[in-house]
Amino acid sequence: MKSKADVVIIGGGVNGCSLAYRLAKKGLDVVVVEKKYLSSGATGACGAGIRQQWSTRENASLAIQSVKIFEQLSKELGQDIEFRQGGxxxxxxxxxxxxxxxxxxxxxxxxxxxxxxxxxxxxxxxxxxxxxxxxxxxxxxxxxTDGHANPFKTTFAYADAARRLGAEINTHTTVTDVKTTQKAIRAVVTDQKTIQTSVVVNAAGIYSKSIAEMVKIKLPLxxxxxxxxxxxxxxxxxxxxxxxxxxxxxxxxxxxxxxxxxxxxxxxxxxxxxxxxxxxxxxxxxxxxxxxxxxxxxxxxxxxxxxxxxTPDARPILGEVKEVKGFLQCNGFSGHGFMISPMVSKLLTDLIADGKTSEELENLSLERFKSKKIEKELSVVG
Ligand SMILES: Cc1cc2nc3c(=O)[nH]c(=O)nc-3n(C[C@H](O)[C@H](O)[C@H](O)COP(=O)(O)OP(=O)(O)OC[C@H]3O[C@@H](n4cnc5c(N)ncnc54)[C@H](O)[C@@H]3O)c2cc1C
Incomplete structure (x- = not known):
């Protein structure tokens, strides 16, 4: 296991693995830490439906752009992810x-x-x-053009492609602490080893809240x-x-x-x-x-x-938090994190690798909950 990385991703679900692939493709040195096995969280339990019909603009836009990526993803990753468009x-x-x-x-x-x-x-x-x-x-x-893909095959295909590009994916390894110095990320502590890094992505699904607490950030999850x-x-x-x-x-x-x-x-x-x-x-x-x-x-x-x-508005929390430099969120998917994972990983890669932000990331930052005017996603089940 590496003791140094450009980026450490916590969580080996579809979002962690897809981000690892995109960052590795950009030439970054990426380490994923997953406490069980890949897809052991929400990803492996999900219905894996891919829907573009949303009430909020960000969700619709993320899903529409994600479908364009899904349409050629099996070819891009070199494995059949069983994407089908039955509507x-x-x-x-x-x-x-x-x-x-x-x-x-x-x-x-x-x-x-x-x-x-x-x-x-x-x-x-x-x-x-x-x-x-x-x-x-x-x-x-x-x-x-809405559809469905296999959540296991999608995650494994991303992970395999990420590994081929040099990413290190550690399963059965638990993150126990995240260290900061002067309000900036310094290291990730696991039950195996400590990894020095300046960028951590919190893609730990429902456990993202406890990961954020390690650096005193409160997530409304x-x-x-x-x-x-x-x-x-x-x-x-x-x-x-x-x-x-x-x-x-x-x-x-x-x-x-x-x-x-x-x-x-x-x-x-x-x-x-x-x-x-x-x-x-x-x-x-x-x-x-x-x-x-x-x-x-x-x-x-x-x-x-x-x-x-x-989350309170059924939309994800994405991007860097203001309080800790290098601490990025990729969570709060509220039941639709599989279908938007291609675009989420693309936007986060643009931010981490090229410093490029986007309207979606701005509107979906943790900061939005400080405002009284949050727009709730209405097209949800349950
Ligand atoms: C019943 C059900 C049906 C769903 N249907 C759909 C659907 O049709 N379409 C859709 O788009 N979405 C659906 N979803 C939602 C979707 O499954 C999730 O939004 C998505 O899979 C989230 O992926 P993720 O990678 O962000 O998180 P996860 O898949 O939850 O991955 C997080 C990972 O982090 C790991 N982890 C946690 N803590 C630590 C730690 N301390 N150290 C190391 N690793 C850690 C966990 O073990 C886990 O593997 C459904 C969810 C459920 C439960």
Missing amino acids: YLIAVHDEKEMKQVEKNVAMQRSLGLKVAILKPEEITDVVPILDVKGMRAIGATFCP CPFRKEIMATERLQPLFEAMVISFRDGIYFSQQKEGQIVGGIPISEEKVGYKTMPTFAFLQYMAQTLTRYAPILKHINLLRHWTGFYDV
């Missing part, structure tokens, strides 16, 4: 929601996104197994336990991810045929509890079969939990 169909349930949707779609179209507002009778043209009455939908939006399930493999039935912000449900059919999806339940609690619940299974089965009655007789194979690292 996202978002159910709309009442006039109030429709008004917000119209605003969102106008903003998304102004960024160049092709997104349609569907009448109820058009919904089954996109996802034939849906029961529009059962869904209680008055319409939907559909963006055909909250761990939300989420449950998710996968069914047995079925023949191909539909291509799009189906989602409802009101019901909180999301589900899609994977390449191998399983249906993967989740829904928030009232028992869902803030905290680090990983125990899955029977209440989730019951509620998920009830809602899923209300949306798609044809799925009533299929078998559920497995069910697991993961965590969202949620």
